[in-house]
Amino acid sequence: MNTMLKMTVATVVGSVAALGLIATSGDRANAQSINNGWTYQYDAVGDGSGGSQYDIKGMAMSVQGDKLFVAMTGGTPLTGVNYASAQGGSIGWGDLFFNFSGKNFNDAAAAGQLFGVRFASTNDSKVGLGVYSGVQATSVALQNSGYGSLDQYYSHSAFNKQNTQGTALATRNAVNDYYGGAGSIKNVINSGSKVSDVSLLSAQNLSAMGLSFGGGAANDNIFGFSFDRGALPGGSFMANVFLECGNDAMAFSGSSAAAPEPTTMAGAALGIAAIGGLKRARRRKQAAAS
Numbered sequence: 001m002n003t004m005l006k007m008t009v010a011t012v013v014g015s016v017a018a019l020g021l022i023a024t025s026g027d028r029a030n031a032q033s034i035n036n037g038w039t040y041q042y043d044a045v046g047d048g049s050g051g052s053q054y055d056i057k058g059m060a061m062s063v064q065g066d067k068l069f070v071a072m073t074g075g076t077p078l079t080g081v082n083y084a085s086a087q088g089g090s091i092g093w094g095d096l097f098f099n100f101s102g103k104n105f106n107d108a109a110a111a112g113q114l115f116g117v118r119f120a121s122t123n124d125s126k127v128g129l130g131v132y133s134g135v136q137a138t139s140v141a142l143q144n145s146g147y148g149s150l151d152q153y154y155s156h157s158a159f160n161k162q163n164t165q166g167t168a169l170a171t172r173n174a175v176n177d178y179y180g181g182a183g184s185i186k187n188v189i190n191s192g193s194k195v196s197d198v199s200l201l202s203a204q205n206l207s208a209m210g211l212s213f214g215g216g217a218a219n220d221n222i223f224g225f226s227f228d229r230g231a232l233p234g235g236s237f238m239a240n241v242f243l244e245c246g247n248d249a250m251a252f253s254g255s256s257a258a259a260p261e262p263t264t265m266a267g268a269a270l271g272i273a274a275i276g277g278l279k280r281a282r283r284r285k286q287a288a289a290s
């Protein structure tokens with residue numbers, strides 16, 4: 001390998017390292033790796049206050065190409081359940097949050113490290129559809145005939161059980177540790193910077209992609225969405241969604257590789273251009289010598 005080529009490769013590798021793109025081990029023990037296929041996690045059945053139409057059953061994720069796909073299933077339709085006294089006339093899904101910081105939910109938001117996705121056009125989120133960084137969250141639970149706090153939800157003995165936030169936060173203690181205990185249920189984005197559009201997917205779209213929820217989640221409402229994988233960092237994360245009323249919720253613990261950064265692609269392209277230049281120079285030299 002000639003000196004110039006060595007320098008080019010070293011520069012590209014150096015840029016990748018400097019950008020933090022080399023995968024680091026996650027700090028969440030139960031994070032499942034998100035790859036081409038679907039990774040499924042399930043929520044407790046029967047922990048939806050108000051009955052089956054407020055019972056979240058499961059969530060799945062997949063990384064394909066430059067997109068992250070998310071699928072959800074439960075008794076609540078994407079457009080919510082009609083409810084006259086609720087804000088907007090319906091009680092539906094809140095926004096989906098992503099936290100790669102290793103901090104709890106509130107600390108991640110305070111540090112500007114929380115991401116959020118508004119995917120439900122009829123919910124009471126404070127931002128438009130899309131993916132947001134630097135997210136601050138707020139509660140719309142009381143405007144949707146819901147719960148003032150997690151403690152209020154758990155005061156019903158029927159809901160004070162395992163996996164009320166799925167297997168990612170399997171106990172009430174784990175839930176309190178993650179969300180910061182007795183405060184309001186922060187279930188929608190209040191503010192943030194938009195970093196990607198979101199594309200909605202029907203159950204048929206998802207089925208064609210091989211999605212198949214198991215067990216009690218198979219026959220519920222199924223919907224999903226995708227967005228630019230580069231909108232989120234790589235590594236281990238905790239994602240979570242509450243219904244607008246806080247009647248049910250689910251967390252999802254995963255790990256995904258960072259998307260290739262455009263700057264790295266530019267660096268690689270420069271490297272290839274440099275190699276091309278060397279070859280052309282060598283050919284000219286050979287031509288001149290012959």
Ligand SMILES: [Ca+2]
Nearest residue numbers: 043044055056
């Ligand atoms: Ca549930």
Ligand SMILES: [Ca+2]
Nearest residue numbers: 043164165249
């Ligand atoms: Ca739940």
